[in-house]
Amino acid sequence: MVTVNYWAIATCTVINMILGMLWYSPLLFGTTFVKLMKMDYNKMKNDPTVQKTAQRGYMVSTICHLLMAIVMAHFIAYTHTSRSLFDGLKLGFCSWLGFTLTTMLPNHIFSKDGFSLGLAAINIGYPMVGLSTAGAILGAWR
Template identity: 70%
Template sequence: MTTVNYWAVATCTLINIILGGLWYSSLLFAKPWAKLMGLDLNKMKNDPTVQKNAQKGYMISTVCHFIMVIVLAHFIQQILGSSSWLDGMKIGFCCWLGFALTSMLPNHIFSKNDFSWKLAAINIGYPMVGASLAGAILGAWR
């Protein structure tokens, strides 16, 4: 039985944090996300309450990403017989499909009266890319 590569886990955790920052930035989905959420990005930038909540959110997100990557590393370790980034990516994607999509989509449907597939795709697509990318890294870097 092999052990978990904690350097790979730390790297994947950091990559997921960076991916989240990019995903919800003006480079990718900040504007459509804010519009669909009914938020004003300019007001959010200057609101101290939003900034304080964001700090908590980043800390909690970091812990959650770390837990997700550790669990994914254990799944990959138990399932894969050889090192393969593609197999790791498939396992990451399957974990997203079986756990994240199936829990996040119903929450999105019931959370707003005006459900939006576009908002769901933005919010649920981020963990899909993150889990798949983490799986690829963990599969290759064992």
């Protein structure tokens, strides 16, 4: 029976949600993201359809981040990763490299709007930091 730390999983979920809010905010990459997506912040703020879509998106994101943290906790347990922040970070990064990068990059390359290296870097970089951070937390806090 594999045991996982549910407090650490909950913490990873919350941290990934906060990371996403910061990542796509004007503080980090939000302004560039909005330009590359050919969107307008002001229109987005005042459009009720966008607000409804965002609410649904946050709910789905929370569930996905929770699932990601649960799976990462099991990866760490199954691989007998030592109780180390650095080993957990490496496992998180390798998971991103092997699963996320390899699935998201082709999606960006085949985008109907054409490939944008900047947009790909923003969208693919977020889960790299998130998975690496979750791995570090789960590796150290078991």
